[in-house]
Amino acid sequence: xxxxxxxxxxxxxxxxxxxxxxxxxxxxxxxxxxxxxxxxxxxxxxxxxxxxxxxxxxxxxxxxxxxxxxxxxxxxxxxxxxxxxxxxxxxxxxxxxxxxxxxxxxxxxxxxxxxxxxxxxxxxxxxxxxxxxxxxxxxxxxxxxxxxxxxxxxxxxxxxxxxxxxxxxxxxxxxxxxxxxxxxxxxxxxxxxxxxxxxxxxxxxxxxxxxxxxxxxxxxxxxxxxxxxxxxxxxxxxxxxxxxxxxxxxxxxxxxxxxxxxxxxxxxxxxxxxxxxxxxxxxxxxxxxxxxxxxxxxxxxxxxxxxxxxxxxxxxxxxxxxxxxxxxxxxxxxxxxxxxxxxxxxxxxxxxxxxxxxxxxxxxxxxxxxxxxxxxxxxxxxxxxxxxxxxxxxxxxxxxxxxxxxxxxxxxxxxxxxxxxxx
Amino acid sequence: xxxxxxxxxxxxxxxxxxxxxxxxxxxxxxxxxxxxxxxxxxxxxxxxxxxxxxxxxxxxxxxxxxxxxxxxxxxxxxxxxxxxxxxxxxxxxxxxxxxxxxxxxxxxxxxxxxxxxxxxxxxxxxxxxxxxxxxxxxxxxxxxxxxxxxxxxxxxxxxxxxxxxxxxxxxxxxxxxxxxxxxxxxxxxxxxxxxxxxxxxxxxxxxxxxxxxxxxxxxxxxxxxxxxxxxxxxxxxxxxxxxxxxxxxxxxxxxxxxxxxxxxxxxxxxxxxxxxxxxxxxxxxxxxxxxxxxxxxxxxxxxxxxxxxxxxxxxxxxxxxxxxxxxxxxxxxxxxxxxxxxxxxxxxxxxxxxxxxxxxxxxxxxxxxxxxxxxx
Numbered sequence: 001x002x003x004x005x006x007x008x009x010x011x012x013x014x015x016x017x018x019x020x021x022x023x024x025x026x027x028x029x030x031x032x033x034x035x036x037x038x039x040x041x042x043x044x045x046x047x048x049x050x051x052x053x054x055x056x057x058x059x060x061x062x063x064x065x066x067x068x069x070x071x072x073x074x075x076x077x078x079x080x081x082x083x084x085x086x087x088x089x090x091x092x093x094x095x096x097x098x099x100x101x102x103x104x105x106x107x108x109x110x111x112x113x114x115x116x117x118x119x120x121x122x123x124x125x126x127x128x129x130x131x132x133x134x135x136x137x138x139x140x141x142x143x144x145x146x147x148x149x150x151x152x153x154x155x156x157x158x159x160x161x162x163x164x165x166x167x168x169x170x171x172x173x174x175x176x177x178x179x180x181x182x183x184x185x186x187x188x189x190x191x192x193x194x195x196x197x198x199x200x201x202x203x204x205x206x207x208x209x210x211x212x213x214x215x216x217x218x219x220x221x222x223x224x225x226x227x228x229x230x231x232x233x234x235x236x237x238x239x240x241x242x243x244x245x246x247x248x249x250x251x252x253x254x255x256x257x258x259x260x261x262x263x264x265x266x267x268x269x270x271x272x273x274x275x276x277x278x279x280x281x282x283x284x285x286x287x288x289x290x291x292x293x294x295x296x297x298x299x300x301x302x303x304x305x306x307x308x309x310x311x312x313x314x315x316x317x318x319x320x321x322x323x324x325x326x327x328x329x330x331x332x333x334x335x336x337x338x339x340x341x342x343x344x345x346x347x348x349x350x351x352x353x354x355x356x357x358x359x360x361x362x363x364x365x366x367x368x369x370x371x372x373x374x375x376x377x378x379x380x381x382x383x384x385x386x387x388x389x390x391x392x393x394x395x396x397x398x399x400x401x402x403x404x405x406x407x408x409x410x411x412x413x414x415x416x417x418x419x420x421x422x423x
Numbered sequence: 424x425x426x427x428x429x430x431x432x433x434x435x436x437x438x439x440x441x442x443x444x445x446x447x448x449x450x451x452x453x454x455x456x457x458x459x460x461x462x463x464x465x466x467x468x469x470x471x472x473x474x475x476x477x478x479x480x481x482x483x484x485x486x487x488x489x490x491x492x493x494x495x496x497x498x499x500x501x502x503x504x505x506x507x508x509x510x511x512x513x514x515x516x517x518x519x520x521x522x523x524x525x526x527x528x529x530x531x532x533x534x535x536x537x538x539x540x541x542x543x544x545x546x547x548x549x550x551x552x553x554x555x556x557x558x559x560x561x562x563x564x565x566x567x568x569x570x571x572x573x574x575x576x577x578x579x580x581x582x583x584x585x586x587x588x589x590x591x592x593x594x595x596x597x598x599x600x601x602x603x604x605x606x607x608x609x610x611x612x613x614x615x616x617x618x619x620x621x622x623x624x625x626x627x628x629x630x631x632x633x634x635x636x637x638x639x640x641x642x643x644x645x646x647x648x649x650x651x652x653x654x655x656x657x658x659x660x661x662x663x664x665x666x667x668x669x670x671x672x673x674x675x676x677x678x679x680x681x682x683x684x685x686x687x688x689x690x691x692x693x694x695x696x697x698x699x700x701x702x703x704x705x706x707x708x709x710x711x712x713x714x715x716x717x718x719x720x721x722x723x724x725x726x727x728x729x730x731x732x733x734x735x736x737x738x739x740x741x742x743x744x745x746x747x748x749x750x751x752x753x754x755x756x757x758x759x760x761x762x763x764x765x766x767x768x769x770x771x772x773x774x775x776x777x778x779x780x781x782x783x784x785x786x787x788x789x790x791x792x793x794x795x796x797x798x799x
Contacts, residue, residue: 288797288798288799297799303794303799306797307741307793307794307797310738310793311790311793314720314738315713315717315738315742318713318717319712319717321720322716323712325427326426331426339708342709343709395706396701396705398708398709399702399705402708403701403704403705405681405696406693
């Protein structure tokens with residue numbers, strides 16, 4: 001494996017590079033001269049929602065790239081800046097008042113790019129990493145399938161070899177923003193006569209091409225971020241295999257590690273304010289705002305609830321730091337990444353519960369349609385507890401692979417996949 | 424444990440653990456509970472002091488000194504190890520008072536009191552005669568009447584940890600103009616100790632009464648009427664040490680509960696093979712690591728007197744105070760009936776964390792402090 005994965009990114013500055021202080025000053029000046037300020041009251045999350053096509057994000061990412069501030073922790077050989085996490089943190093802090101292409105953070109730069117760095121050929125890395133950093137390529141992962149969510153290795157989308165190409169047939173689901181994205185890493189079954197983990201291969205797949213249909217899925221709150229894709233005899237060149245043929249599980253496992261790092265808040269490849277996850281920089285204030293706007297800040301019960309949410313957010317970022325440090329120093333095994341992920345998911349559940357409680361009657365019926373809709377937010381309460389590995393899977397990982405408890409019984413273990421019952 | 428310990432800190436932690444394991448295993452704790460009115464052996468405390476248990480928050484010129492230059496982070500290691508073995512000894516009150524003297528004491532006060540505390544000959548207790556920093560731990564009140572540049576104290580306070588063993592009291596009171604702190608030797612005329620009870624088997628509490636106790640001008644610590652910041656800092660140190668102690672205690676109980684679940688068979692399978700139980704262990708592991716993380720973050724913030732220290736200390740107390748007892752009760756549940764017997768060690772740990780949870784502010788009290796810190 002390459003040594004350019006997230007864990008080898010230096011924590012602090014080294015003598016060889018620009019000091020964090022000097023970098024910070026340079027970033028501050030550059031941001032002021034080049035990046036548009038966030039309009040009053042807007043967040044990058046809100047702006048991203050209005051930028052469905054991703055064109056705005058691509059333009060902003062291009063600014064960063066041309067200015068030498070894209071991919072701060074990526075190797076210089078692939079268009080990055082080759083700097084430390086401390087440099088990235090400084091840049092993110094300086095970037096808070098500005099519009100940032102946060103859509104590129106997850107999954108393109110924090111999940112797909114590091115997986116390619118770990119397993120891609122030199123040609124693949126040169127072809128795609130700089131294009132991601134310059135805003136030309138948005139990526140998604142094609143892993144989950146309609147036939148099963150948690151049992152990823154039991155997938156049934158097939159890639160059949162035909163000379164220099166593999167031919168893809170099947171369907172993928174829960175890819176976020178696939179409609180606006182350019183490429184994916186797609187995991188497909190290439191051998192049905194071996195146990196499930198040993199017959200998978202990872203491919204680079206161009207999304208918009210004949211034979212691929214992308215459909216947006218309407219969620220309970222009306223949004224259409226998630227997609228389903230249908231593949232009908234799509235040819236994939238053998239040169240687009242990532243890692244070894246039939247060793248796709250190794251690549252996918254690494255991808256999932258990067259995903260946990262990204263959703264848990266530990267990825268060094270996230271720039272600007274992260275995702276919905278609290279705590280990387282600054283503290284979310286939505287509940288405090290709600291309490292203020294509804295005139296409840298003197299209510300002892302509301303004060304307890306708002307403070308509880310702040311406690312959870314603070315502890316979440318402290319836990320991310322602890323586990324990230326622990327994995328890097330070897331004090332924790334890699335699967336310990338599931339610890340902050342589970343914390344983040346249960347914290348989100350609690351956060352939305354508290355919002356629902358403070359919103360009171362207004363969660364179910366309201367007059368001012370511009371106000372935050374805590375009832376609607378609540379409908380997607382389980383989002384983070386399902387995506388990127390359900391809480392139940394995270395609990396299996398923690399108990400089995402961190403605490404060393406016995407593995408769950410599996411009927412398909414060591415059986416050729418074509419003898420296993422599946423959907 | 425903080426994952427970023429230096430080699431010296433690592434060595435110090437191991438030395439402390441070995442010392443505690445060899446001199447005060449759980450059987451000794453149980454014996455002290457019955458046989459030792461003070462809850463700890465004074466000669467043993469002095470040996471601990473020689474290892475540095477009371478020197479970390481005192482400057483070298485005053486006879487103290489730390490391992491890493493960050494005394495509180497070193498002391499946290501002791502608190503964690505003591506939590507691990509539910510050790511006796513007035514670690515929190517003695518260090519809080521020692522730190523207050525080291526920070527705000529006059530040269531005379533430092534010379535008079537610090538050597539005995541640092542070398543373990545004397546111990547100290549903190550008497551809250553008034554609510555401090557939003558925390559109303561004081562049972563009772565102590566009133567202070569100005570007198571000849573000093574004060575005359577009247578009233579009762581407590582339960583005070585080590586109130587019956589202390590040679591020296593730090594009394595925090597409200598005087599007309601603000602918070603004032605006094606140092607009062609326990610043999611001062613008018614000072615009396617009354618009984619109080621504690622949940623922990625080896626942690627002793629007492630009521631401390633002040634009946635027309637004269638505090639001369641040189642008994643005032645820091646600036647009269649302007650000691651609120653000092654008292655806040657004392658509270659922060661106390662809560663940081665409590666947090667570390669709870670983390671150490673819960674960590675040990677979790678360890679032996681995981682072992683138990685692996686060794687114990689039901690229906691021909693180890694308990695640890697049942698998913699319903701595995702998932703509970705996973706949740707406990709998350710809470711435990713989160714408790715570690717927030718305890719360390721609070722300690723680092725207080726160590727450098729960060730502007731965020733007050734909030735982060737209360738974040739830690741709120742989180743750990745809620746989750747440490749919850750983890751221990753789960754450990755009891757996973758042990759089955761044996762977990763609620765006297766002979767099993769779990770209750771020693773449960774007693775310790777419930778005590779720590781309840782003293783120097785409950786989680787709810789500390790959430791209120793967080794609300795204030797948020798500008799509510």
